[in-house]
Amino acid sequence: MRRTRILTAVLALAAGLLAGSPSALAASTPTTTLAADTYTWKNARIDGGGFVPGIVFNRSEKNLAYARTDIGGAYRWQESTKTWTPLTDSIGWDQWGHTGVVSLASDSVDPNKVYAAVGTYTNSWDPGNGAVLRSADRGASWQKTDLPFKLGGNMPGRGMGERLAIDPDKDSVLYLGAPSGKGLWRSTDSGVTWSQVTNFPNVGNYVQDATDTSGYASDNQGIVWVTFDESTGTSGSATQTIYVGVADKDNAVYRSTDGGATWSRLPGQPTGYLAHKGVLDATNGYLYLAYSDKGGPYDGGKGQLWRYATRTGTWTNISPVAEGDTYYGFSGLTLDRQHPGTVMTTAYSSWWPDTQIFRSTDSGGTWTKAWDYTSYPNRSNRYTMDVSSVPWLTFDANPSPPEQAPKLGWMTEGLEIDPFNSARMMYGTGATIYGTENLTNWDSGGQFTIRPMVQGLEETAVNDLASPPSGATLLSALGDISGFRHTDLTKVPSMMYTSPNFTTTTSLDYAETNPNTVVRVGSLDSGPHIAFSTDNGANWFAGTDPSGVSGGGTVAAASDGSRFVWSPAGAGVQYTTGFGTSWSASGGIPAGAIVESDRVDPKTFYAFKSGKFYVSSDGGATFTASAAGGLPSGDSVRFKALPGAKGDVWLAGGASDGPYGLWHSTDAGASFTKLSNVDQADTIGFGKAATGASYQTLYTSAKIGGVRGIFRSTNKGASWTRINDDAHQWGWTGGAITGDPRIYGRVYIATNGRGIIYGDSSDTGGGDGGGGTDPTPPPTGACAVTYKITNQWSGGFQADVALTNTGTTAWSGWSLAWSFADGQKITQAWNADATQSGTTVTAKNLTWNANVATGSSVSFGFTAGWTGANTRPMSFKLGDQACSVS
Numbered sequence: 006m007r008r009t010r011i012l013t014a015v016l017a018l019a020a021g022l023l024a025g026s027p028s029a030l031a032a033s034t035p036t037t038t039l040a041a042d043t044y045t046w047k048n049a050r051i052d053g054g055g056f057v058p059g060i061v062f063n064r065s066e067k068n069l070a071y072a073r074t075d076i077g078g079a080y081r082w083q084e085s086t087k088t089w090t091p092l093t094d095s096i097g098w099d100q101w102g103h104t105g106v107v108s109l110a111s112d113s114v115d116p117n118k119v120y121a122a123v124g125t126y127t128n129s130w131d132p133g134n135g136a137v138l139r140s141a142d143r144g145a146s147w148q149k150t151d152l153p154f155k156l157g158g159n160m161p162g163r164g165m166g167e168r169l170a171i172d173p174d175k176d177s178v179l180y181l182g183a184p185s186g187k188g189l190w191r192s193t194d195s196g197v198t199w200s201q202v203t204n205f206p207n208v209g210n211y212v213q214d215a216t217d218t219s220g221y222a223s224d225n226q227g228i229v230w231v232t233f234d235e236s237t238g239t240s241g242s243a244t245q246t247i248y249v250g251v252a253d254k255d256n257a258v259y260r261s262t263d264g265g266a267t268w269s270r271l272p273g274q275p276t277g278y279l280a281h282k283g284v285l286d287a288t289n290g291y292l293y294l295a296y297s298d299k300g301g302p303y304d305g306g307k308g309q310l311w312r313y314a315t316r317t318g319t320w321t322n323i324s325p326v327a328e329g330d331t332y333y334g335f336s337g338l339t340l341d342r343q344h345p346g347t348v349m350t351t352a353y354s355s356w357w358p359d360t361q362i363f364r365s366t367d368s369g370g371t372w373t374k375a376w377d378y379t380s381y382p383n384r385s386n387r388y389t390m391d392v393s394s395v396p397w398l399t400f401d402a403n404p405s406p407p408e409q410a411p412k413l414g415w416m417t418e419g420l421e422i423d424p425f426n427s428a429r430m431m432y433g434t435g436a437t438i439y440g441t442e443n444l445t446n447w448d449s450g451g452q453f454t455i456r457p458m459v460q461g462l463e464e465t466a467v468n469d470l471a472s473p474p475s476g477a478t479l480l481s482a483l484g485d486i487s488g489f490r491h492t493d494l495t496k497v498p499s500m501m502y503t504s505p506n507f508t509t510t511t512s513l514d515y516a517e518t519n520p521n522t523v524v525r526v527g528s529l530d531s532g533p534h535i536a537f538s539t540d541n542g543a544n545w546f547a548g549t550d551p552s553g554v555s556g557g558g559t560v561a562a563a564s565d566g567s568r569f570v571w572s573p574a575g576a577g578v579q580y581t582t583g584f585g586t587s588w589s590a591s592g593g594i595p596a597g598a599i600v601e602s603d604r605v606d607p608k609t610f611y612a613f614k615s616g617k618f619y620v621s622s623d624g625g626a627t628f629t630a631s632a633a634g635g636l637p638s639g640d641s642v643r644f645k646a647l648p649g650a651k652g653d654v655w656l657a658g659g660a661s662d663g664p665y666g667l668w669h670s671t672d673a674g675a676s677f678t679k680l681s682n683v684d685q686a687d688t689i690g691f692g693k694a695a696t697g698a699s700y701q702t703l704y705t706s707a708k709i710g711g712v713r714g715i716f717r718s719t720n721k722g723a724s725w726t727r728i729n730d731d732a733h734q735w736g737w738t739g740g741a742i743t744g745d746p747r748i749y750g751r752v753y754i755a756t757n758g759r760g761i762i763y764g765d766s767s768d769t770g771g772g773d774g775g776g777g778t779d780p781t782p783p784p785t786g787a788c789a790v791t792y793k794i795t796n797q798w799s800g801g802f803q804a805d806v807a808l809t810n811t812g813t814t815a816w817s818g819w820s821l822a823w824s825f826a827d828g829q830k831i832t833q834a835w836n837a838d839a840t841q842s843g844t845t846v847t848a849k850n851l852t853w854n855a856n857v858a859t860g861s862s863v864s865f866g867f868t869a870g871w872t873g874a875n876t877r878p879m880s881f882k883l884g885d886q887a888c889s890v891s
Contacts, residue, residue, distance in 0.1 A: 045851050046733050048463040049494045049761040052395045055464030057433030058164040060419045065113040067425040073106035075159040077464040077758030085795040088461035092144030098713040101737035102131040105158025108169035114176035122169045124156030127185050128220030139196040154187040161213040162226035162300035164418025165281045170231035174238030182228025211252035226252035226300050236287040250280045273320050282338040286345040290316045297334020302416045305334030305354030323369030337420030343427045351417040358407040360414045382406035395457040401503045463760030470741045470753050473520035476541030482510035490542040504545045511557030517604040522566030526557035537584045548585030561600045563607040570610045570625035572600045580625030594628035605651040618674045631674045638663045643688045657686035684708040692744015695719035695772030704752045706738040719772030735759045786812020788888035790881040809862040816857040820849045823878040829871045837865035
């Protein structure tokens, strides 16, 4: 499920979209003054959609857990809501590679501290080196140390680990295992500086495919995990015994017994396999090792599980099944810290008929399976699966036994039992995080229930977005899981696109004046690469491929839906009338051109290739090159025609070594004018016009005034407002952008691993450059407030506030004020526009939650800092009206 996600970033790099290089070491990104509007940012809910290779529980604080993703950043578990909070959205355009998280470590000495080793690719696809991020507030903010080598959060072997580890006795000491022959690294100052452990004897030698000239599969997977034996240290002194896993089939495990001063190969160890995980039970003195013949996360044909007795040096093969019966490797590995003799492991690379999970309650002496055959092909499961919260996880499959839908999973390398709760387990797959809260039913003969535990973690790679003027709120084209039709952004759609279900959808379009007609194209191992809908994307039917098609490419629908132009991979540009039962080659246009349609004239189509703009006025039968010059010379371009205006075209793109910016044409591409106030631009989209404006609102992911961000213009590009901020950057946002034609200020942003971001403005429609009004007229009537601290840690806390209209008149806006008695300072708020002056806080409504009916409530939340005491405020005012408090 992750192979196509590699291509998302690679193709972007090849096109020159990711210009720039990472900055030097900095504690934080400089702020800018360009933001002139307050936006609320959320995800269009999909819930998951990508590979979660690692889950990390803190060993000293209950309910503190983190998850790492291969390209979508890191997350922290929020127990009160059973959701995940994104922690790395502040990573900006130039450091996009740092959204790949190869390892995480949570400090059990000081649970406020968390570390992340970041970097996406170790080859040329990622222009920057890796880094170690460190946080003293659980990931709410980060400081960064750049490394002199690259890290590979999306490389082969990314499910092994954890490569980053904190000494449990002296938490200023950390170790990091590096890939690419860079060895073992150590920090003695809590991650601020790092140096190589020069006497570590083995840098690894395993590569997935030595013949891969790209450097992706041919990279040495290096040092893959570090495990401390906490029983060999005392508080404040370095742990003496440390185990290190190396990607070397003959020399997989090394040990130091003197705090890292010297190292040696662990004697008597098995050979012929890679040790994916090394998990230590210090109570009973056992080091458990999960072995596979491959590095993962999706390969692996044979495996073993071993137990090493740390006190006697005895090795025992405790494999749940005989090696000859495996067709997979072992990787996911965890202990029940409440009952250390309980061990679990996964057959991570078992794709068919399902993954397998094994459990032992006697330190690996005997095992039971999550499922067994009764009489083949029938299965008996120890679990039930409830995916009602994320129904698309069935993938609309109706398989024959022994397969089932939904699957138990695949690529199951991250498996963890909650160290404080034997009944709770979480595990990552190629598409989600699954979990259970009644795991111990396994041992009593009952069934345990597995559900998605993934809400808040959004990990899709987005290729294209469309917000039609009627019908669905949003249509998306996604990597790995096809795409979705959202009618409610706050709810998970019931299913991705099916009939056919592309693994990756590369492009989609709707007919501007007939938006029930929709087309999409994408990748499929066997079958058609194009599909059509006549009901606004609710249902689909397959088209017919022209000869030679090997991939989706780009597609455009005529404004009335009467015809389509398709530029697929593997074949030249094609056109058809009707729904693609037969195709004809377009003339005058090179293969691989990007195609779009005029949004008024159904016979006019546009294309771009290698610096040339092309126009067809006969429905795509023939194209003519425009005389327009000065456009980007490469193919790193996104362009769109404006709805409602024939021949009005905007083009964004380029590269730092040539023309780069935003261009506008009002004569169907015959000529273009470059906007002088835009330094660089990579996407362009349109949304509802501001109040009193005669032109639709423009949105772009761009560099303007020397600052990278998401920008809006309500005056045809004459001036721009940055609408995101430094805390909301989401790495690379060059895939697609669109406004909403029905809601002023709303914008949808494509990310490469953080899903679909959408933003709503506090501006009521006045637009940029003035004309806005305060959206919070004072309400009248009685009110009630519930103030609840949902999480608190040293120096910080999180609170939720519920405001109820107990009066007799509906509110059309609200402004709630209170004072903190102990000088608490708000750091972040959601679902409200919160400002603070001295000790007084004022929280105002956003556009979407201004109206509160009688008897109804509105909720918002915030995080804040505190010192000394954290007394709850007991007096709240709604305008001049005092509220009752509970």
